[in-house]
Amino acid sequence: MEILEMNYINFRNLEDRNIQFSPRFNLFFGKNGQGKTSILEAIYFSATGKSFRTSKNIELIKYNKDKMGSYISYRDLISEKTLSVKSDKKNKEYKYNNKKTSFDEFYGKINVITFIPEDIELIMGSPSFRRSFFDSEIAQSNYDYFKNLKNYNKILKIRNKYLKEKKTKEVIFSIYEEEFIKSASKIILKRIEYVKNISIILNLNYRKLFDDKKELCLKYESFIGEFKGLNLEKIEEKIKVKINELKDQEIKYGYSLVGPQRDDFKFILNNKDAKSYSSQGEKKSIIFSLKLSEIDMVIREKREAPIFLIDDIASYFDSVRKDNIIDYLKKRELQVFISSTSDLNIESKNFRIDKGEIQNGNHECK
Ligand SMILES: Nc1ncnc2c1ncn2[C@@H]1O[C@H](COP(=O)(O)OP(=O)(O)O)[C@@H](O)[C@H]1O
Numbered sequence: 023m024e025i026l027e028m029n030y031i032n033f034r035n036l037e038d039r040n041i042q043f044s045p046r047f048n049l050f051f052g053k054n055g056q057g058k059t060s061i062l063e064a065i066y067f068s069a070t071g072k073s074f075r076t077s078k079n080i081e082l083i084k085y086n087k088d089k090m091g092s093y094i095s096y097r098d099l100i101s102e103k104t105l106s107v108k109s110d111k112k113n114k115e116y117k118y119n120n121k122k123t124s125f126d127e128f129y130g131k132i133n134v135i136t137f138i139p140e141d142i143e144l145i146m147g148s149p150s151f152r153r154s155f156f157d158s159e160i161a162q163s164n165y166d167y168f169k170n171l172k173n174y175n176k177i178l179k180i181r182n183k184y185l186k187e188k189k190t191k192e193v194i195f196s197i198y199e200e201e202f203i204k205s206a207s208k209i210i211l212k213r214i215e216y217v218k219n220i221s222i223i224l225n226l227n228y229r230k231l232f233d234d235k236k237e238l239c240l241k242y243e244s245f246i247g248e249f250k251g252l253n254l255e256k257i258e259e260k261i262k263v264k265i266n267e268l269k270d271q272e273i274k275y276g277y278s279l280v281g282p283q284r285d286d287f288k289f290i291l292n293n294k295d296a297k298s299y300s301s302q303g304e305k306k307s308i309i310f311s312l313k314l315s316e317i318d319m320v321i322r323e324k325r326e327a328p329i330f331l332i333d334d335i336a337s338y339f340d341s342v343r344k345d346n347i348i349d350y351l352k353k354r355e356l357q358v359f360i361s362s363t364s365d366l367n368i369e370s371k372n373f374r375i376d377k378g379e380i381q382n383g384n385h386e387c388k
Pocket residue numbers: 033034035036052053054055056057058059060061080081082083084085
């Protein structure tokens with residue numbers, strides 16, 4: 023997959039522009055505070071309709087303006103296509119090939135993997151942060167998962183409402199509960215499969231790029247407990263057992279104590295939880311390896327490479343790690359967008375960013 027060009031209007035501090043990209047490396051360089059992250063964010067926003075920094079639309083609109091918009095043309099395996107988003111402070115409007123479309127239709131047309139310094143939160147942050155990350159990663163190349171997750175969240179809300187109002191004896195509650203169990207077990211089964219597959223690739227990538235003497239593994243921890251060898255029906259049974267176990271407490275507390283919204287994911291390096299035992303450098307390497315593994319997962323699901331955005335590479339990695347990463351990326355057939363404050367040893371299309379203004383330029387920032 024390849025983004026050919028992009029247009030944006032009133033996006034953060036960026037001066038309105040039309041940019042043509044290289045199918046391989048695109049480098050945005052400049053000093054801090056000039057708009058490097060914003061340009062990557064604009065690419066991400068154009069491709070997915072969302073930001074990787076905020077869920078608040080209004081923050082993306084240039085100060086003192088009411089609206090912003092983006093447009094991109096891209097090429098996938100089949101043909102050239104376009105996506106555009108218009109947004110005011112409240113609403114967004116999505117278009118695919120110049121026709122209005124819903125967000126659900128829009129999302130997932132282009133697969134994007136990002137690496138931003140804040141990703142370290144995937145190790146250090148809350149379980150809900152990890153869940154929403156892995157959920158959206160699975161969803162972006164699996165439409166059934168995306169739909170089911172939406173459905174699940176809807177039913178969960180309803181279930182919680184009934185629990186809160188202590189209406190669990192009503193017939194309708196048991197109907198919802200059946201749907202709840204079915205939907206929950208589909209989520210769990212897909213997460214089990216995903217983690218099993220990505221964990222193998224993750225270990226390979228980590229060893230190849232960073233440390234071939236260590237073993238890295240991603241572990242899924244579900245509220246259902248041990249899940250080895252379980253199919254959909256068996257997972258449903260386990261959920262039913264859990265519900266019976268916790269029903270009284272659920273009514274007491276007034277919300278669901280069962281369900282995949284209580285699951286978590288752990289990174290295990292040499293049999294130890296990375297959150298508590300790994301060094302900063304190791305954590306960064308784990309997350310970068312995870313991102314590379316996601317690229318492989320998208321290729322596996324979609325038979326096509328996603329685009330890859332890397333923010334602030336030079337300030338995040340020491341020069342040895344950085345060189346390893348660049349060498350690795352050179353060997354892959356990917357369209358990559360990198361921002362950096364310092365020079366990188368790659369052949370790339372270069373864009374210099376100065377106070378939101380982007381100019382085609384050479385490597386000159388030291
Ligand atoms: N909605 C907005 N409108 C105008 N400027 C903004 C907006 N949001 C952030 N900025 C400013 O944009 C500048 C560039 O930010 P950023 O892209 O994070 O820089 P860099 O990644 O190059 O360090 C910052 O000075 C920030 O204050």
